[in-house]
Amino acid sequence: MNEKKLVGEKAAEFVKDGMIVGLGTGSTVYYTLEKIGQMVKEGLQIKGIPTSMATEKLAHEFGIPLTSFKEVTYLDVAIDGADEVDPDLNLIKGGGGALLREKIIAAAANTFIVVADSSKLSAKLGSFRLPVEVIPFGYERTAMQISSIGCVPEMRLSNGNPYITDNHNYIFDCEIPENSQPHKLETVLNMIPGVVENGLFTKMADVIITLDANKKTVLMKEKNKNRIR
Ligand SMILES: O=C(CO)[C@H](O)[C@H](O)COP(=O)(O)O
Numbered sequence: 001m002n003e004k005k006l007v008g009e010k011a012a013e014f015v016k017d018g019m020i021v022g023l024g025t026g027s028t029v030y031y032t033l034e035k036i037g038q039m040v041k042e043g044l045q046i047k048g049i050p051t052s053m054a055t056e057k058l059a060h061e062f063g064i065p066l067t068s069f070k071e072v073t074y075l076d077v078a079i080d081g082a083d084e085v086d087p088d089l090n091l092i093k094g095g096g097g098a099l100l101r102e103k104i105i106a107a108a109a110n111t112f113i114v115v116a117d118s119s120k121l122s123a124k125l126g127s128f129r130l131p132v133e134v135i136p137f138g139y140e141r142t143a144m145q146i147s148s149i150g151c152v153p154e155m156r157l158s159n160g161n162p163y164i165t166d167n168h169n170y171i172f173d174c175e176i177p178e179n180s181q182p183h184k185l186e187t188v189l190n191m192i193p194g195v196v197e198n199g200l201f202t203k204m205a206d207v208i209i210t211l212d213a214n215k216k217t218v219l220m221k222e223k224n225k226n227r228i229r
Helices: 003-014 029-041 053-062 099-108 139-148 182-190
Strands: 020-023 047-050 075-081 109-115 130-134 152-155 170-175 195-198 207-211 217-221
Touching: 003 029, 003 075, 003 109, 003 207, 003 217, 020 029, 020 099, 029 053, 029 075, 047 053, 075 099, 099 109, 099 130, 099 195, 130 139, 139 152, 139 170, 182 195
Parallel strands: 020 047, 020 075, 075 109, 109 207
Antiparallel strands: 130 170, 130 195, 152 170, 207 217
């Protein structure tokens, strides 16, 4: 059974006629995009905003019409994957390198839905290294400052060269301190000059679509309505 397909396709049920939809990035949301593409062929009228160039390409392939922040100021719903999810619905994202656009789109969405197979659920964030996007200028010094707050950064490489994001930046994958408080760490990292964004998405997700022990899709919902928008 393909867990990613089950949760990915389930998320498409949240997409209704007339909506502006944030289109996430990754191998789970791939199935959401594929399903939305089918729904569009059957007459669904929506417009999407992609979180990455890879997703923009997929949206074209699946026939999903696109728009941008030149035309809209908010989204009805955004659907995206995650690398790790804790019981308070805090996330680590950015394994696919798209964290910056993903966070802009999640923050602009009235409802942020996360698709996560059961391997992504974790009692405490930190087993997946935290992606931190930094501008290339002064990245050596930025890395020192990331280290000074207890994180251990390692530059992400692609074929031996620095991995370059869609926004022409670098990524450090960081081990985070064991006793980290996710919201505090998210805020403190973003105060370091040179850090553009980090992959902690705290107080953002409204719904996690995952699977129970019987491999049936279940929804984990946000308990505290204290989202930051
Ligand atoms: O944050 C992401 C990309 O930047 C992805 O949502 C995350 O890496 C999950 O990917 P996948 O669904 O392939 O496991």
